[in-house]
Amino acid sequence: MNLSWSPEYEQFRDQVRAFLAAEWTDEDRAAGPEPEGVGAFTGASVRVDERATAFRLQAIERGYLYRHVPRRWGGGEQPPDPLKATIIAEEFKRAKAPFEIMGQGPSMLAPTLIEHGTAEQKERFVRGTLLGHIRWCQGYSEPNAGSDLASLRTKAELDGDHWVVNGHKIWTSNASDADWMFALVRTEPDKPKHDGITYMLIDMKTPGIDVRPLRQMTGDADFNEVFFDNVRVPATSIVGQRGQGWVVSRSTLKHERALIGSASLQRRTFDGVLMMAQALERDGRRVVDDPVLRDRLVQVETRLIASELHGSRLLTMSQRGEDPGMSALVTKLFGTQLGYDLGKLAMDVSGAGGMLAPGEPNAPAMGMFGLAYMWSLGVLIAGGAANIQRNIIAERGLGLPRDQRK
């Protein structure tokens, strides 16, 4: 156990810093507005303008971005080194420099294409996706296919050299901005349900696609419903073989599980809750001096520290090439449970003011903790709901019998 960085890695960090100091200047930082949304999540820049693209290309050339993607398809192509990847992420965030594009295109679609796509598909999509020039949405969930995703019913029938798609997708983030959708559709209705699914790329400008915003419980519309009415998709737009879509999609879900449950966002939220508890007064004393809330603050922080350290342990296992086994399986459930407890604690520290809506100036912290509390339920459900996680942990981790499934 040694928590300091060896000289080799310190030297690497110096190289990254020198690159950033030379190539992403104060002027660059000031030049472009930062888009709303995911940028706040990592702290790095998510700009995709010309200057940001030129910078990203340089960073890819140096092997700092998209390290797992071959150079041929627009990546940095480096041997796996989770410690170097961590240093790069830390330094890019510190410099507020354009980092790897967040979202489902680079994290889910690109790896799938590299593994299963044709040479033409890779050529056409991967590079533009990594630079943020081709934006993607994911067409998986349907009103009757949530946890039981493989029961999906959106169908595609071959008509000459086109598929004709009819159906209804839901919980589709970014559908109104996306250029393309990667979707799972049923092409072999007579086969057992997992064998009848095909992975398909659909141009969102195709006639017959109707995107309607879906308002979630927060009152905002961060998702959409997408309706397909005789949408004609070229027959060449499938990834992998016909009927193999379930297998093709598995690698992407794996990627999403790793994305959700980041401890650094929860650390920022916790620090905010603690500051609020120190600033607010109730019953003639600071809220942080209420013995019950004080105890809960420590309990939540303990689990947050466990989550952060668990990340370091997983990183070490990954660096050593060890199989993380159970320790990786529990990460999502632990993170989302902690997020819920943290959100609830934030509400209780807020006191009666917590009943005010997000954005209300008279609410503690402008009511932003109420929004976090609602979203803690959102992430608990997204990407494999909690009870699905429990099944995975029990079956794959503890070796208990599989549920009966139809």
Place this chain on the structure above:
Amino acid sequence: MDFGLSQDQVLLKETIRRWVEAESPTTRVRAVMESETGHDPALWRALGDLGVTGLMVPPAFGGAGLDLLDAALAAEEMGFGATPGPSLGSTMAVVALLASTDHEEHRRWLPGIASGEVVATLALGEPHDVWDAERLGTRARGPALVGEKALVPHGDVADLIVVAAQDDAGPGFWLVERAAKGLHTERLRPMDMTRPVATLRFDGTPAVKIAAGRDAIDRARDAGLVLLAADAYGGTRRCLDMTAKYALTREQFGQPIGAFQGVKHQLADLVTEVEPALSLWWYAAHAWDQIPEAAARHAALAKAHLCDLYDRATRICTELHGGIGFTWEYDLHLWFRRAIFDRAYLGGSEHHRARAAALAGW
């Protein structure tokens, strides 16, 4: 940047695990805990031969000179095995002895501790849940101690007792030998029979002062907190292992009970809390060894969290076993009882969380 165990540490764990399986199965655990004194000197000497009793004793005195992290890994394995013995008190006593610059006392006691010939313990707590150095009522007047120590692990079989007490200069450590006059020991009936405790009364008992200052006491206490957290983790893992195995073999309604989601999800929730908690005590041990400014707070957090988790694990695992889990003959209650020890000894979870809040300057 490496947050993991070394090959030597993995080997240490495996060695102790194998020894526990071969030499201290639960049949032997029960024989020891149901014996007159609750202590088996042969078992302790065997741990001495294995090198466990001397892990933190410097090589000059016959030990391995390793870190608290190594001792904590041993504690994890002995927690896994519900291994009876004075290991906790002994390791805290070694830490206390090493806080002293009195090499004569080192030479006198440490080799025996390392070989397993000598049983040492630390007498810290006092009646009414006093664990804090500043509040100790046991007083030294010249070379003699007066006062009462509560819940001293293996207090009635220890050859050497390191006593935390105060004199006019403040808190410090004194050494008392078992045969000293004016030392009255009273064995108590413990919930955890693998680690018996005693009340010690000092009535002008001859004692040698070996260290001064509350830092020495706090550091020994913090080492104890980390060892308890590691023990709790090991015990929790054992309960989980036993219960997952039982859920696969026990059949009701025509199928293994592990096929029911009610059972699967309770176990999944438990293991989801247990996995990340490992890192808490690893880090607390590492901080005690290497990062002094973080040591006290992380020891407190780890002890409170792991012991709460241990309690939860033993409760859920007993419940999932059904009737068999509530019998004396089935082994689960060994860990249920150890969880009670771990939670109570050196102060409860709320106590340590309150300390952690204060240590962070909240």
